Amino acid sequence: MTIPHPAPVAHDESETAALVHGAVIISTVETAWQEIRRRHPDVPELAVTTASGNGADPTRCATLRTGREFTRDGVLTMELRFCAGTLRHGGQANLQALLHHAAHGLARRRGVKEVSSGYRWHNKHFARIARELGLTPPRRATPVVGMTDCRLGDAEATRWSEVIAVLDAAAGVRLEAAVQSTATPRSPRSGNRFAVVCAECSPPRRLQITPFSFEQGPLLCGVCLTKFRPAPPAA
Template identity: 30%
Template sequence: MTESDTITGLLVTALEQAWAAIRSHHPEVPDVVLTVGAGSTGTDLTLGHFASYRWVRGEYEMHELFVGGEGLQRGAADVLGTLLHEAAHGLAVARDIKDTSRQGRWHNERYRELGEELGLTLTQHPKVGWSLTTMPADTRTRYRDQLHELTDALVAYRRHEPDRRSGRKSNNNGLAAQCQCGRKIRVSRTTYDVGQIICGCCRTTFTSSD
């Protein structure tokens, strides 16, 4: 970082450039207004979302791309994976394809096809469908420059919001942590603070609300 750089400026620039790169490879993916903020509410965690026609610019409506600040600790590859995941939803809007059901939670076969078109590998989860995404080697190579830019920009992340329902930060059983696919574990504070704990199913970080 130079004196003219800010954490926000680096992050937003890298995310916007990554989205522009996705659109250069897949021109049907729509333009968006990028927002970054809190993705956690108690035990729930949102890594990102694509919301259609949420912003107004003059006579035009624009889509929203949200990136949850808590997910930035997962690293450049997983953050880019989130962008590609949301780009698949954007492609569905552009093509008028119904890619989800159950209030947007269940990702159907049409979504899987769109995700694969954008270079993702998708696996099915019993509760959310074809939502668990990873990037194969050829996709990482295609976005090599963007991964470098994201790596340089991801210098901070947002803490998970505490679970206000319990009124406690922790207990004698350790910290409760949850990954994107909904698996939960308990670990000691010492173990949790050593470094990221990655889920073997969805490849996302177990995040604690304690």
């Protein structure tokens, strides 16, 4: 499977950059999760939400941060809250976190009680499912959190190299957008808006943007990561 990599992007306004960060996060995490589900079809669907903050350590259990699940159209869906700053921990650490979350999802789908009522103590059932997904459980339980520290080793990470590269690339998009968002001044042309479209989406997605914003660099579609282009003149 060939997974598309996000292209570098630059933006002039911090609020625009924040929106792009969120779109990149969601698209990237969903892409990685789709590949996890392709290899392990019993893993539930995922709903990604973003949150402000510097980014929690992704190797901490994501279920401790979110822990919500729901049924959407009769399908079990897990929620995962992700911060832009979490990307800076690297693709391998973030994939480890996603596989950890996927292990919780498999346990839910199978009706296995893998954690204590407070979502802290991870038991031997969790460790067994995590091993199915390629993680290596600790040799012994740790106080308070049990078998939570299941690691993605370098050998197993090689099998996920494309996914890890995508997660790493998304961190680069975020950093470049953050730098550009604070570096460019306003322009007198900033108020004259025109339409741009993403022609790859169906129907095409359409936004209004100022010439100044458009000239600073490409604006990525949060759905397909294609560049928005000026809308053709109305017939």
